[in-house]
Amino acid sequence: MNNRNESLDPGRENLLVGHQAAGRRIRLDGARKQAVETGRNRLLVVGTIFSLAFLVIGLRLIDLALIGPGAEPLLAASSSAKPATSGRADIVDRNGIVLATSLPTMSLYADPAAVLDAEEAAAKLTSVLSRLDRKWIVAKLTSPGRFVWLARNLTPEQTFQVNRLGIPGLAFQRGERRVYPQGREAAHVIGMTDVDGRGIAGVEKQFDQALRVNGKPVQLSIDLRVQAMLRRELSWAVKEYSALGAAGAILDVTTGEITALVSLPDFDPNSPATAVGGAGFNRASKGVYEMGSTFKLFTMAAALDSGTVDLAGGYDATNPIRVARFTINDYHGKGRWLSVPEILVYSSNIGAAKMAMDMGAKVQREYLGKFNLLSPLSLELPEVGQPLIPRRWRDVNTMTVAFGHGIAVSPLQLAAGVSTVVNGGIARPVTLLKHRPADDATAGTRVLSAETSRQMRGLMRMVVSRGTGKNADVPGYRVGGKTGTAEKLVGGRYRSRSLISSFVGAFPMDAPRYVLLAVLDEPKGTAKTNNYATGGWVAAPVVGRMVRQMGPLLGMAPARPTQDVTPIPDQPLVVAIKAALADVRGQGLAAR
């Protein structure tokens, strides 16, 4: 092989062959020598740079592997910048009191194979965790497996103490536990979570996503103090009257906020097993009931507002109404013509039915719709009941709905409707979330004229001051309301012994702030109630006691008697109403 040629630019060697090129070749060779010399000098530069680069990499490796993280504070911060496992957010009441929170807990387990001395370990452990049995620990620590639980959900202090014992083979599993510090107080509102920390009922379920993601507490409209009072009073009533259960609601009529919501029997969300059976059922929002005479408030408000009657009007209630197979009667019939106020105060079914017929089914349905009684309540709870309304709205339905039969709504729905009646005629959406002050003014749609609402407040005050609701009266707080007693439909028949007894009230009647509802399921009369189990005897006292406690608590001063609202100045009652009237019940509906 021709070395000379090969040392030249390959592929170009042919150019250089030939004697005529010889002179240039010598010149080029000289230039090439110089170029190679330059190249060598510059190679030193390249070689130095590369050697330095490899040296830096080597030093960096030593720095990382041997000197450790201290040299890299910025990076250490960035690599551990992820927040620690963020727990589920709290649920708090309107004053910020914690209703539900998540606590980090430690659970102790052991690897028996790594425990050196089971006897000694057990002795040490029982000195710290006294609830554990020494023999039981020894048995666990000498079992053949590689994993045994020793104790669940230890407090930080217990964890510290166990760690300080320094027993080999023991370790902790980090966990999180949902805790409800208020126990049963607002169980049905809060709901609960399953073992995986997912909401399965109540607010926990409704706001599951927000609680898990946002990390911001959910603040409810519930006032824990009022909630606890209502629960206590209803519990007392359930016990006193041997009722199956109870439901109660307190609404702020100016905002639609739910201040308290109780359903009995209830459960302890800290031990989910207590929620099985009926205890987990929310009677206040999910249960629907024929509410009885409290519905007459809606009939009368609609009739007054639509101009069907005025307070001077009245109806002849001498004879029972016979429609289709039914007979509509008054419980304590007066057997004469009754004025409009008398129809409410005496709770006359005949009068209410005639009034509704006069108004017409169309107007009646229109108003009930505006009171939000015909469709499920829009509420921040998964447990919302579907009202039962007549499929075909015939005359008999118009008449029975007028006094609260043949239609079933949830207790909360009824309370929401009544707050529209008394608050000046504005329907506001009810809510379980605390309102920000800015929200209040705009919300709501007008259902009744302010004048109709004023007249209704007068009538409701009269029911309490002179009628069936006397047991709810509290001096100075101007309570108004309406009693209701409905027979339960059991197996297709109305039973006169199985009642839903209720009272819906509001106070103070000159400028109402709160609506209160108490419903008892199948109360039994006692000697003190003359064996009556009607709303006026068993439910009205609950509302009275609530007002007596709530008023001062919420900073509402009692008024002097002269400031009491004058019911209907132009229309004094035609008939003096006796101090205590038995509640009037719908009767004879189920059978001829």
Next chain:
Amino acid sequence: MSTFARTDTSLLSRWWWTIDRWTLAALISIALIGAVLILAASPPVAERIGLDPYYFARRQLTLLPIALALMLGTSLLSIRGVWRSAVVCFIAAVALMVATLVAGEEIKGATRWLQVGGFSLQASEFVKPSLAVIAAGFFAGRHTEMGKPGFAIATGMLLVVAALLLLQPDVGMTLVVASVWGVQFFLAGLPLVLVGLVLVIILASGVGAYFIFPHVQVRIDRFLDPAGGDNYQVARGLEAFRNGGLFGRGVGEGRVKEVLPDAHADFIFAVAGEEFGLLVCLAVVLLFAFVVVRGLVRAFGEDNLFVMLTVSGLVVQFGLQAIINMASTLHLMPPKGMTLPFISYGGSSMLALAYGMGVMLALTRERPGKGVLA
């Protein structure tokens, strides 16, 4: 090891007595370490994307003997043979790059791979060594009859290749190609003024890339402000080196490979650091440094300008890739997807490097007349 008698003048015998056996041994050591590391690093990655655990390892280990054979085969070539092979390789690679732009599949926002049979071919890998050879030819040609046009042609080729690379886009590869070209340009004895100009142009293109390509910008911003963005792979990679310490956590005890998407490719060095420790990593760095420095020393002793430039270019490319990969993993520079030569997973990269190193070995063989200025 004297399998061949010195009097034997057969092709293989001459190869055996003239080849740089130290460099050959270093390259084979790197490849063997790579084989061990791919077995350590790739199964979790393969499992994570639903492949057979040994999918990557099997492919890489199948290709490794082929790559070594290619390297040894290339090292048998004469200078003329090297030139011819480079011309063929360059033309084919450029044609394939054009085809890639037309028919390539887009992966992670870049069109770099061409499906050929069962293989994804990254044509640009083959451009790197062949361009280094050809550019060296034209730079050296300045001192032959070809004269000045040699520079113009070399510059034109770089611009064509850079344009094709930027269309993919592949900024990192462009920088490597341009840097190798620049080093050759520098060594070819150009006036320092021009060298300065080229440096300015390379710097300017780097800055330009920052503003033109969003992904380049993100990577650099994150490098400059580690607390700002999540630099997940880098942060875990650094943790791996710390966990490894001096002797490593032990074979199979590494955890970083379970979380890093690129544990078998760009971040394989971190896996090495965690499982085998500082000493093995330093050994790897030393092996790379040895190949580079020895290559440059051999180039220094060369009196053929073409050989000097080619060997330097190939060694610089090899060293640059190793440095960029290790420096990225060690957070000494913005993360740049670059394979660790002969160690990272990647068939095209390994074959192209084998070819390049084969050329380097071929040109550094002892030749009669070497050391004597012609």
